[in-house]
Amino acid sequence: MTTTAAPQQRFPSAATLYRRAVDALPLRVRHGAWYHYRNLRYRRDFGRWPSVHDPQYFTEKVLWRIAHDRRQLLAVTCDKARMKEWARQNAPAFVQIPRLRWQGRDLRELADVDLPEHWVLKPNHRSALVQFGSGAPDVDDLLSRTAGWLDPLQWVALGEWAYTLADASYLVEDRIGVPGDELTDFKFYVFEGDVALVHTDTNRFTHRGHRLYSPDWQWVGRAKGMPTGEDVPRPELLEEMLEAASAMGRGFDFIRVDLYQHDGQVWFGEITPYPGSGTISWQPDELDLRIGRRWRLPSFDETPVPPVDHGADRRVASPGAREAASRVPL
Secondary structure, three states, rough: OOOOOOOOOOOOOOOHHHHHHHHOOOOOHHHHHHHHHHHHHHHHHHHHOOOOOOOOOOOHHHHHHHHHOOHHHHHHHHOOOHHHHHHHHHHHOOOOOEEEEEEEHHHHHHOOOOOOOEEEEEOOOOOOEEEEOOOOOHHHHHHHHHHOOOOHHHHHHOOOOHHHHHHEEEEEEOOOOOOOOOOOOEEEEEEEEEEEEEEEEEEEEEOEEEEEEEEOOEEEEEEEOOOOOOOOOOOOOOOOHHHHHHHHOOOOOOOOEEEEEOOOOOEEEEEEEOOOHHOOOEOOHHHHHHHOOOOOOHHHHHHHOOOOOOOOOOOOOHHHHHHHHHOOOO
């Protein structure tokens, strides 16, 4: 098979230069600059500037939430340990929840923890990072593999405010299934308890693929810029997963609920308020607008900035932020 290399760019693009300039800024002001970079990237990827005052597209509304929404309602959505308890209380009849075995900031404590045969290590306050393990952990190896995991990337680099309310720590939980299982991640886009879209993420750690389906399992599109996976048959537990996602989405104008089906049961993965940080486009483009119309954003009066210090140069949430988060009912 013949391959053709992409032509090399002789000079950095304006976006690359801007990104480098942002990287050089002090942490306290970096997240503000990233807001402008995100808009620049949106213009590059979508061919239009995001509307600030009257967002219509789903991706525009994700950016609006990142920039403006500071409701305590979102406090539970970015703390993995707290969202487990929240799911347990809001959908107890619908989902199984992986058991939390340990949470802390010092991985050396794992040497004294009785772990199951197969387990998963994650940062409690960040996304897209995971280490699978079996039996007794090799702590030195984990320390090397997880270097930097406690950094507040989601806030500093992306400006995603709800992560400031999450405890900066590691957690270990039971693994769903066993090594070799390729579980499909079903991501439900839920608006006020109503599921509008299902995003399937298959073979995540091998030959990853993405597809978009309607709640009645009709193919409706794909995630632009991501590999399109093979068609996913209608899940055996689709109705149960729809009920679970709906139950967990009530009370939110929008939330994405991630679920798995395994061994005849529905398992809880996580919830997220900022899918793709608002930068993942869909094909056809019309889908972005159609799904966006399902989202009724709160008014500015409903999204006051809380009187706590969310300094972007802090490695953990401020005491005031943690105290505010602890008062949010689960």
